Amino acid sequence: MTSVSAPEPIPGTTIFDGSMAMRGYALNKMCYSFNEAESRKAFLADEDAYCAKYGLNDEQKAAVKARNVLQLIAAGGNIYYLAKFAGIFGLNVQDVGAQQTGMTVEDFKAKLVAAGV
């Protein structure tokens, strides 16, 4: 997958490239289905069956179960599709940001405000 020489990695950042897109395909496809209200309902009704239907691997299933965004990203999840998964639980990008940085939502919001000063 690295026909072009890879540039210096950026800390705390996963570049969603071809290899991640292949690794995360099933997980992202499941999350894409959450555009439909019926799919969100079906997931909530029987989470394990829904994950199995989309062929998630064990790492992806565990990350879904844990509602852990960093694990979901490591398992190939793309943030735009994961946002639809988070939406099922009423979480927005600031909640998701707080979880990934290990901060409270208040502290995460304060950090963003401080970036403008």
Add this chain to the structure above:
Amino acid sequence: MARIVGGITTSHIPAIGNAIAREMFEDPYWKPFFDAYPPVRAWLDEVKPDVAIVVYNDHGLNFFLDKMPTFSVGAAPEYQNKDEGWGLQPLPPYPGDPELSWHIINSVVAEDFDLCTCQEMAVDHGFTVPMSLLWPDRAKMGGLKTIPLVVNTVQHPLPSPARCFKLGQALGRAVESFDKDLKVVVIGTGGLSHQLDGERAGFINKNFDLMCLEKIVDDPEALTKYSIHDLVRLAGAQGAELILWLVMRGALTGTVSKLHSNYHIPISNTGAGLLLLENAA
């Protein structure tokens, strides 16, 4: 002949759509953001463009990873907004201009830009939030038609800033060679710096954003020197959306002057930039 009368840049984040739906215009968090828009709306009221070309990225509504075009353009009589999964109520459809769409397609493909053409395209918040910010009262849209131009920012490799700027230049030539007396405005959406994913979530780079807001007016070529990886490092993973602004700027081939600008941190996780650029013949 058709003429590009100006370009506008604005953030397109979904939290704005949510704040609009909840009418939080006077809320202390939102007021400094919303208060920047009336001068742009006044200009639109005065100029009354016939067509808005909206450059944005799809966030997993119209396109999935099964087929991910680098550049795609709508060629539909209307564009539907749909449920994106996290609570924004879908808005009524937006009228398209298939005749101008096909002229653009024919023209830019002849210039070696291979667009994906879409006779059906669902438009997400990347399209609808800017439209709601610029035309909060749909009655004021009059007969305005829209053309969505979608650039992949979801799956790397993304098209380079230089490539996006050149696509914009080809788009500008395409519009200006359309044999109808139309006023066209090009809207570059998204940005500025933000990162949603990873331990680096919440990254904002004010100095870089302010530099972009300045350079894109008079020296956009300076911004085309960056690589996508540079943009991710300097502006965050989603800050790479600057390439959408560069498509817009490339399309302004006349004498460009800044009529209005604003920069505000934070809106949700984002440094929000607004620009109104006039494109004089």
